[in-house]
Amino acid sequence: MSDILNLERLSTEAASNHENLEKKTVLEILNGINQEDKSVPFAIEKALPQIEGLISAAAERMKNGGRLFYIGAGTSGRLGILDASECPPTYGVSDELIVGIIAGGDLAIRKAVENAEDDYLQAWKDLQRFNLTPLDTIVGIAASGRTPYVVGGLEVANQNGLLTGCVVCNTGSPVAAKAQLPIEVVVGPEYVTGSTRMKSGSAQKMVLNMISTTLMIKLGKVRGNRMVDMQLSNEKLVERGIKMVMNEANVVYDVAKKLLIENGSVRKAVDFYKNNQK
Missing domain, CATH: 3.40.50.10490 (Glucose-6-phosphate isomerase like protein; domain 1)
Structure with a gap:
């Protein structure tokens, strides 16, 4: 030693x-x-x-x-x-x-x-x-x-x-x-x-x-340059998530918020919205 x-x-x-x-x-x-x-x-x-x-x-x-x-x-x-x-x-x-x-x-x-x-x-x-x-x-x-x-x-x-x-x-x-x-x-x-x-x-x-x-x-945890799987554990992160959904899905604030809350993550919210637009 x-x-x-x-x-x-x-x-x-x-x-x-x-x-x-x-x-x-x-x-x-x-x-x-x-x-x-x-x-x-x-x-x-x-x-x-x-x-x-x-x-x-x-x-x-x-x-x-x-x-x-x-x-x-x-x-x-x-x-x-x-x-x-x-x-x-x-x-x-x-x-x-x-x-x-x-x-x-x-x-x-x-x-x-x-x-x-x-x-x-x-x-x-x-x-x-x-x-x-x-x-x-x-x-x-x-x-x-x-x-x-x-x-x-x-x-x-x-x-x-x-x-x-x-x-x-x-x-x-x-x-x-x-x-x-x-x-x-x-x-x-x-x-x-x-x-x-x-x-x-x-x-x-x-x-x-x-x-x-x-x-x-x-490992696929970032889309573009955004943390699409982040945990929505406080108000700041929820607001950040809403803005990310607004940007990715091109929707207004209230729609983005509803999508995020119902789906639980930015990735799932955006994918759900896009899949239902087809």
């Missing part, structure tokens, strides 16, 4: 490009953070071929009944849970299609769980309750690329014939070495040295957005 614990070579642990932060004004601090944040999209751009490869492979499996699982610890684990939890209301899919798992369990979503990320075998144990199949994809998320929880989870997933990928912010990491399809987004030193919830976290969230959004599009 010594290779996993070696932090000296990690760019995410390198000294900040900014000195004497405590002596800076608020605006100087904000400008510095913003300056560093601007580099994130460019780092992601360099990794687009890696991102494409993982999404393409996962999409083929998901079209045949596979699922996507994110595993991570701390900020990385929370970002996986955030991305996964937003897919059901946004795209009307089951909450078991994309699942986020964090080291330490649900308690760790809000509070740090001591030593949870250091358990090499726990991620696979956490995954066991989902009755995994070879069609499933496991994506490890770790800014450092060295988290034992993630390394171990990917290793056992490989042994069991699952597709594995990762999102890390260093090159040549133990996590990437275990992933069949690694994504390495190298954002460099953080504004506050080692605070990977900053640029690294932003990069991870943007990549996870790309992964889940593209998968949902490829």
